[in-house]
Amino acid sequence: MAAAGASSSNPFPFPPRRPPDDTLFYAIYPLPLPTGLPPAALLASLQSLHLALLSHLAPFLSSHLFHRDPFTLSLPADPSSACSLCSSPPAIPHLHGALRFGDSLPDEWLAVALLFALTRAFPDTAARAWDSDGDFLLIEAAFALPRWLDPDTAPNRVFIFRGELHILPPSLFPSTPSLAAALRAVHDPSVPTRAPDAVQAAIQRRISGNLPEMAAENLHTARVVVPAPVAKLLKEEPCLVARAVEGFYDRDVDTMKHAARMSTFLKGPAGDGVEMVRTSVRLTRAMYAQLMQQSFQAPRGYPMPRREEGPDRWVEAELGMKIACGFEMMYQERRHEVEEGKGSTWEVYRKSLEATGCFEGLLPGSKEYKRVMEDAMQYYKTSSLFSRTREILSTPVHRIDEILAMPYSAEDFQGINLPPSDDDSWLRNGEDELNAELHERQKEIEEYEALKKHTKGQKQNDSSSSSSQPNEFNLGEITESMQDFVRKMSSFEGAEVPSNREEMESVDLDVNQFFKAMESVLGKVSQEKAGNDAETDRKSSSSDMDFDDSDYENDSAEDAGDKDMDDSFMESYSDALNQELSNTSIKETFSRAPHHTNDQGPSNAADSDGEMAPVDVDLNLVESFLNSYSSQQGLPGPASNLLGLMGVKVPPPDGKKL
Numbered sequence: 001m002a003a004a005g006a007s008s009s010n011p012f013p014f015p016p017r018r019p020p021d022d023t024l025f026y027a028i029y030p031l032p033l034p035t036g037l038p039p040a041a042l043l044a045s046l047q048s049l050h051l052a053l054l055s056h057l058a059p060f061l062s063s064h065l066f067h068r069d070p071f072t073l074s075l076p077a078d079p080s081s082a083c084s085l086c087s088s089p090p091a092i093p094h095l096h097g098a099l100r101f102g103d104s105l106p107d108e109w110l111a112v113a114l115l116f117a118l119t120r121a122f123p124d125t126a127a128r129a130w131d132s133d134g135d136f137l138l139i140e141a142a143f144a145l146p147r148w149l150d151p152d153t154a155p156n157r158v159f160i161f162r163g164e165l166h167i168l169p170p171s172l173f174p175s176t177p178s179l180a181a182a183l184r185a186v187h188d189p190s191v192p193t194r195a196p197d198a199v200q201a202a203i204q205r206r207i208s209g210n211l212p213e214m215a216a217e218n219l220h221t222a223r224v225v226v227p228a229p230v231a232k233l234l235k236e237e238p239c240l241v242a243r244a245v246e247g248f249y250d251r252d253v254d255t256m257k258h259a260a261r262m263s264t265f266l267k268g269p270a271g272d273g274v275e276m277v278r279t280s281v282r283l284t285r286a287m288y289a290q291l292m293q294q295s296f297q298a299p300r301g302y303p304m305p306r307r308e309e310g311p312d313r314w315v316e317a318e319l320g321m322k323i324a325c326g327f328e329m330m331y332q333e334r335r336h337e338v339e340e341g342k343g344s345t346w347e348v349y350r351k352s353l354e355a356t357g358c359f360e361g362l363l364p365g366s367k368e369y370k371r372v373m374e375d376a377m378q379y380y381k382t383s384s385l386f387s388r389t390r391e392i393l394s395t396p397v398h399r400i401d402e403i404l405a406m407p408y409s410a411e412d413f414q415g416i417n418l419p420p421s422d423d424d425s426w427l428r429n430g431e432d433e434l435n436a437e438l439h440e441r442q443k444e445i446e447e448y449e450a451l452k453k454h455t456k457g458q459k460q461n462d463s464s465s466s467s468s469q470p471n472e473f474n475l476g477e478i479t480e481s482m483q484d485f486v487r488k489m490s491s492f493e494g495a496e497v498p499s500n501r502e503e504m505e506s507v508d509l510d511v512n513q514f515f516k517a518m519e520s521v522l523g524k525v526s527q528e529k530a531g532n533d534a535e536t537d538r539k540s541s542s543s544d545m546d547f548d549d550s551d552y553e554n555d556s557a558e559d560a561g562d563k564d565m566d567d568s569f570m571e572s573y574s575d576a577l578n579q580e581l582s583n584t585s586i587k588e589t590f591s592r593a594p595h596h597t598n599d600q601g602p603s604n605a606a607d608s609d610g611e612m613a614p615v616d617v618d619l620n621l622v623e624s625f626l627n628s629y630s631s632q633q634g635l636p637g638p639a640s641n642l643l644g645l646m647g648v649k650v651p652p653p654d655g656k657k658l
Helices: 002-009 039-061 105-121 136-140 179-187 197-207 211-216 228-236 238-249 253-261 285-292 311-337 345-355 367-386 388-394 396-404 430-465 476-487 512-522 527-541 560-581 617-631 638-645
Strands: 023-030 095-100 125-130 158-161 164-167 219-227 276-284
Touching (some): 023 039, 023 105, 039 105, 039 211, 105 125, 105 211, 125 179, 136 197, 158 179, 164 197, 219 228, 228 238, 228 276, 238 276, 238 285, 238 311, 276 285, 276 311, 285 311, 311 396, 476 617, 617 638
Antiparallel strands (some): 023 095, 023 125, 125 158, 158 164
8 A cells, every 4th residue: 555655646756867967066064063953043053154154255256257157055945854955864954055067177176176165264064075976076086095985985985174185984984874973073083084195185286276366267358349238238247148158059949049130139229229349258268168169150130340350350249249149049048938936035945944943833923923034034135145146147037137227328338448358379279288187197097006016016025025935835825815715705897816815805795695605615714714814904905095995894794593594504405415415426526534433533435324524625626726737738727827816826737847
């Protein structure tokens, strides 16, 4: 019945949507996490932090132009449920945001720099940042990361805290930690979570320098000739150029019809023509490239200069024409997409307050109700000042109508000393920048390989120095290497056979049934020995990393009920197998260990009750390897290849020199 109810409530279940490829998501958490606060007090605490963070960023955000969306922070719409944006549990208070950077990747890294700056300015906050690739900060520092860290083990382990990157190692949390536990560990000064210096350096290379200089590198100023209404928009709301470029770049056949008419920005209120004016516009480099790299013919009736008037004037007019057409296409499309009956943002905010219980127990119209409402309205007005840019970009039609309703004329833009256009040689020097980036990546790879080779050499020297006779062949190495190999887990990528048995790293894929079956054949290793082996692996693999570089240890202990059931099955299966094989000649094909009785010494291969003596697995294994190796007659083959991969050196057959 429950299943039927679930089906009726959601008859068309869809898989979760993949995050957009051009969107950065981020969340900021107050530390230590507030606990035991009533909903109203918790909301007030978050609002105070919200205003403090936005006030800190206001001088920068008010003057910077983002490619598509500006950097903003907001409160969860419903703190009583899991956050739909960042999936934070309802018990974790936080602020969050999403920045759509489009084709301007520098905007993503600028937002990351803002998060680092915020956590540095507000030490009792921690932040997370991710996009469709997951924890992309780890991708930037891939050659400096510990081996255990991958997309499967990274969730709830990577944070920005006090201006640095923090990673929670598996020694603290063998499995994926909860978000609350991870934040407590990051805030605890006694817990070592700071990422290694090499990781910090890799991230800082992308966000180094102060924010204004970093932001200015991604902007381009250009002179343009545009209709007077467009110049008025660019003067009053420079951020609207982002929507104009977006409208031009994403145009289709339908929107092109609006550009052909130009009914809004090329005609005056009385239907007459408008004058063309010269002004300056600030764009991101991605915007400028999107406009310049596309061929676009001016609509019929659009005033364009003659090419004989000079290339500079033509470039200014053509760039302005593309911006004006982008405004026309965007404006007409947005006007048709305006949704009806959705209330103002204040109404949405007020309903979220009611959902959190801020007005619980208060009679509408009472003195206390009015006081809470006034405080909420004051907060809304204050925070809206900082989010005004986002509101303008999300609903540009209303703001455009307001600006065009203002009195203006072409004389307002005459006699103004315009800054010169920036040099756009960077637009044609992409190959140099790409080569420089590839050279930097190649340098990282070479440093990584050199470090890996140096570490491997040290381990080999340690291994050779610990053995008095390094070239002496030991038959026991074959059985030890094979047992070590079987005890190691494999992954979907296949079995890992290291070049040196002393450097073996465990691969984390828990295949319990296969593990038990192999142990039943080769003999179970005591938990104490397994623990010692794991500890040895951990020490050897973490020599070049600050964190524990070993793979996660496999937890071989299971519930008592399952263990008893498995033991009972294996015992019954073994008895049935022995009984069936006792009547065949297969028992004579294996070497067997002497079967000792109490006081009578070794007995025959089979006791009086017909029970077969145990097979000496190690002896059979060594014999099989040596027979196979000998049959190769010094040529390459499976036995020599496998023994070589496991680091076992077997002398040539018959003492021959290979």
